Amino acid sequence: xxxxxxxxxxxxxxxxxxxxxxxxxxxxxxxxxxxxxxxxxxxxxxxxxxxxxxxxxxxxxxxxxxxxxxxxxxxxxxxxxxxxxxxxxxxxxxxxxxxxxxxxxxxxxxxxxxxxxxxxxxxxxxxxxxxxxxxxxxxxxxxxxxxxxxxxxxxxxxxxxxxxxxxxxxxxxxxxxxxxxxxxxxxxxxxxxxxxxxxxxxxxxxxxxxxxxxxxxxxxxxxxxxxxxxxxxxxxxxxxxxxxxxxxxxxxxxxxxxxxxxxxxxxxxxxxxxxxxxxxxxxxxxxxxx
Amino acid sequence: xxxxxxxxxxxxxxxxxxxxxxxxxxxxxxxxxxxxxxxxxxxxxxxxxxxxxxxxxxxxxxxxxxxxxxxxxxxxxxxxxxxxxxxxxxxxxxxxxxxxxxxxxxxxxxxxxxxxxxxxxxxxxxxxxxxxxxxxxxxxxxxxxxxxxxxxxxxxxxxxxxxxxxxxxxxxxxxxxxxxxxxxxxxxxxxxxxxxxxxxxxxxxxxxxxxxxxxxxxxxxxxxxxxxxxxxxxxxxxxxxxxxxxxxxxxxxxxxxxxxxxxxxxxxxxxxxxxxxxxxx
Numbered sequence: 001x002x003x004x005x006x007x008x009x010x011x012x013x014x015x016x017x018x019x020x021x022x023x024x025x026x027x028x029x030x031x032x033x034x035x036x037x038x039x040x041x042x043x044x045x046x047x048x049x050x051x052x053x054x055x056x057x058x059x060x061x062x063x064x065x066x067x068x069x070x071x072x073x074x075x076x077x078x079x080x081x082x083x084x085x086x087x088x089x090x091x092x093x094x095x096x097x098x099x100x101x102x103x104x105x106x107x108x109x110x111x112x113x114x115x116x117x118x119x120x121x122x123x124x125x126x127x128x129x130x131x132x133x134x135x136x137x138x139x140x141x142x143x144x145x146x147x148x149x150x151x152x153x154x155x156x157x158x159x160x161x162x163x164x165x166x167x168x169x170x171x172x173x174x175x176x177x178x179x180x181x182x183x184x185x186x187x188x189x190x191x192x193x194x195x196x197x198x199x200x201x202x203x204x205x206x207x208x209x210x211x212x213x214x215x216x217x218x219x220x221x222x223x224x225x226x227x228x229x230x231x232x233x234x235x236x237x238x239x240x241x242x243x244x245x246x247x248x249x250x251x252x253x254x255x256x257x258x259x260x261x262x263x264x265x266x267x268x269x270x271x272x273x274x275x276x277x278x279x280x281x282x283x284x285x286x287x288x289x290x
Numbered sequence: 291x292x293x294x295x296x297x298x299x300x301x302x303x304x305x306x307x308x309x310x311x312x313x314x315x316x317x318x319x320x321x322x323x324x325x326x327x328x329x330x331x332x333x334x335x336x337x338x339x340x341x342x343x344x345x346x347x348x349x350x351x352x353x354x355x356x357x358x359x360x361x362x363x364x365x366x367x368x369x370x371x372x373x374x375x376x377x378x379x380x381x382x383x384x385x386x387x388x389x390x391x392x393x394x395x396x397x398x399x400x401x402x403x404x405x406x407x408x409x410x411x412x413x414x415x416x417x418x419x420x421x422x423x424x425x426x427x428x429x430x431x432x433x434x435x436x437x438x439x440x441x442x443x444x445x446x447x448x449x450x451x452x453x454x455x456x457x458x459x460x461x462x463x464x465x466x467x468x469x470x471x472x473x474x475x476x477x478x479x480x481x482x483x484x485x486x487x488x489x490x491x492x493x494x495x496x497x498x499x500x501x502x503x504x505x506x507x508x509x510x511x512x513x514x515x516x517x518x519x520x521x522x523x524x525x526x527x528x529x530x531x532x533x534x535x536x537x538x539x540x541x542x543x544x545x546x547x548x549x550x551x552x553x554x555x556x557x558x559x560x561x562x563x564x565x566x567x568x569x570x571x
Contacts, residue, residue, distance in 0.1 A: 026474035027395025030385035034445060035401055037382065040427075041420065041442040042408050048426070049419030096306050107307055109554075111314050116553035118503040120521045121542025124528075125321040128535055136320065139335030169317065230412025232506045237525070251414035255506070258418050270415045281410040288406055288450075 053267035062268045067256075071248040074160055075273075078249055079225050082164040087221050090172055094179035095209075108180075115173040123237040126166055127153070156246040159239045163247060167234040171227075175220055182216040183209065219287055226280050229273065321546070324539035332536045346540035355537055357527050360515050368502055368519040368545075371433055375440040376498035379448050382441065383493060384486070387452035388478055392464055402453060409446035414506060416443075421510050435511040436519070440504060444497035451496075455489040456482070492559040499549050520545045 062068050097108045114122065129135045130152035138149035153159045190208045199207070232251045235241065241248040241256060248256065250273045257266035324332045325346055327339040348354075353361045386405075390398035408416075420439055421430075429435040463485075467477045483490070505521040512518045518526075524545065527538040553560065 023393055023474055024395060027389040027393035027398070030389040030393070030478075031395055031398065031401055033382045034386040034405065034449065037438075037442055037445060038401070038404050038408065041423070041438060042404075042411075042416070045416070045419035045423035046411075048423055052419075052422065093306075093310065096303070096310075099303065101303065104303070104307065107311060111310065112553075112557075113314060113318060113550070116550045117318065117546040118505075118521065118549055120503075120505050120524050121321055121539070121546045122317045124524065124542060125317045125324070125539060128324070128539075129317070129320055134333040134335065136335045136337075169313070173314075226410055226412060230414040230416075232414040232417075237505075240528075251412065254414060254418050255510070258421065258510075263418070263422060266418050270418060273415065277412065277415070281407070284410050285403070285406055289403060 049267050049270070052263055053271045055264055058264040058268040059272070062265055062272065065265075067245045067248055067253065068269070070246055071250055071253040071269075074247060075229070075249040075251075075276075077160065078164055078167070078228060078231075082167060083221060083224050083228055085164075086168045086172055087175060087217065087224065089168070090175040090179055090220075091213075091217060093172070093176045094183055095205075097176065097180050098183045112173045112177070114170050115177075119170050119233045120237060122170070123166055123233060126162070126169075127238050130162060153239050154243050156243065159243065159247045163235045163238050166238055167228065167231055170234065171224070175224060178220055179213065179216065182213050186212045219284070222280050222283055226277065226284065229277060321539050321543050324536050325543045327536060329534065329536050332539075346536050347544075349537060350540050350544065355534060357523070357530075357534065358537065358541065360523070361541065363516055364518055364520050364523045365545075367433065367517065368521075371437055371440070371519060372498045372502040374437045375444060375501035376494045378437065378441045379444040379497035380490060380494045382445050383448035383452050384483070384490060386445075386449045387456050388482055390449075391453050391456040392459075392477070392482060393474060402449065405446035405449045408442070409450065413443060417506055417510055420507070424511060430511060431513050431517065433512065433517060436504075436508055437501075439507045439511060440497075440501040443507075444500050448493040448497060451493055452486065452489055456486060459485055488559055491556060495552060495556045495560060499552065502549050 097104060097111070129137050132138055132149065132151040132154070135152075137152070141147070141149035150158060152162055186209065190212075191204060194204055194208055230251055231249075232255060235247060235249050236252045236255070239247045241252050245256075250269055254266045254269040257263070257269060323337075323339070326342045326344065327336075328341070328343055328345070331339040331341065350358055350361055353359055386401065389395045390402055420442075424430050424435045424439070427435075429438070459482075463481055464477060467481055472480070503521070504519075505525065508519045508522045509525060512522060515523075520541070524538060524542055527533045527535075527541075
């Protein structure tokens, strides 16, 4: 087919010279709607937000607020413990779901459910399950041990752990799916070759699976961290930031200040988070715009 | 020996499969359980009610509770906003991807990077400046605010996925159409759109589901009971001390069913179109 002497699309001269006006003009016209959306709803708001956060006094107030330092610790725990735990489980489960069995195929359809349903009803469902008096978990604990279960959402670390678990419950299927796709893309011959050499399961993972999957795994981890920084629902709908504002993360704290009409503090929270976000964003931009 | 080893392998797989199933289904089953239980039974912590009932659904559908006065209105709001976001995102993203990938418009690369950058701003961080800007535009508490906000959030990924997909179409097609004297719009309508149909379905569904599922932006940008979407109404249930949890869960289940159905109906497109674009390894 390539014998036809059509110019390749990469040839920069031809489209410019021959189709300059109507094609380029249409290109600009068709790009305009998105460019407009970007200018009006991203660029202007972001610049305006920075302008609102210009007062150094806001940062003094922010750092004086004990809720803020708590939220920073919680956010870091969410990212470092939560995301890595989630990605490790996803890596493990992707191996499980890549096993060829009819029942595992059916199970994988069920497994997507947390990702396919909206988060609000399921988070509220978990919230009631954790209710100390009427929740099904503590009632089971009482039936089994005749002792009262913990007050799950009334203790800082317990409540934060539950919020992290809710987050994992919701997004685990998505990352598992991504890693399954990555595993299925590994050529089967590689496994056959090391099988002949008598490799153990661990050696297969170490020398075949992991080298092929590590880039995808790292990218997924970074992307998941960025998204998790913006995860408002898991914390807000489960604990509401409580008890006593001890389980806030930066996302919910920013919104809390906004609701309290302290916009400068709200924007300052976000500006303070930027050193955390921007390197991750830079990494992803580099990776995707190769 | 061989059969014994097979049994051990299967047992190991089951040992993973059973906890995974319980973990996945527990919150959803709990939601369902509440929707078919009376309040007393729901609060008794039973694993199956003695007297399953559809009364909760009847109460929700007939709006027979203070929290449910505008149920159908709010359901309609969610539907209209989700559809509007789906259609608008699809149009804007298809235009942009066509211009960037097929017309090779100058500055296209820059616009694509702007879109990618937007995609990587954590949603809750953009919400605050967006809320202030919407106030400045006088759009606050109108449904347009939510529609435009969700288009802003959905469009970057939509453009990215469509651009990736359209890069794969052979350029000979464009050349042939140009030689036959087709205008850019004819090329877009007669060649580009039909070939891109699977990706367009995936992207439209993605935007629609994103808008239907959105809580934070809806909760910030809308406030009147007649304007809000279902998830915000669900959040309002928590404002009372003695919330009717069985009704909250029933409404939640009704709200969760359409997106789940759409997801499974379009799964083929979603998985092919979206997972490949989500993370480029």
